[in-house]
Amino acid sequence: MLKPKYTTLAGWGNYPQQKCAVFRPEKNRDVVDLYHQHPSSLIVRGAGKAYGDAAMNWEGVISTERLN
Secondary structure: OOOOEEEEEEOOOOOOEEEEEEEOOOOHHHHHHHHHHOOOOOEEEOOOOOOOOOOOOOOOEEEOOOOO
């Protein structure tokens, strides 16, 4: 089971900011497991370069940084 790292996230303009539980899976199977554990409370985040609507969710963010 992956454990989250709590960190402050923001978009490209660094506003707004929000403290979020961030999961960093390394395998596709880890993503599936996360969705089974948290079926309605996760959002997927890419590079975080969005100008206005960056993917932020205090309940849980799946970072795709380590996925191919």
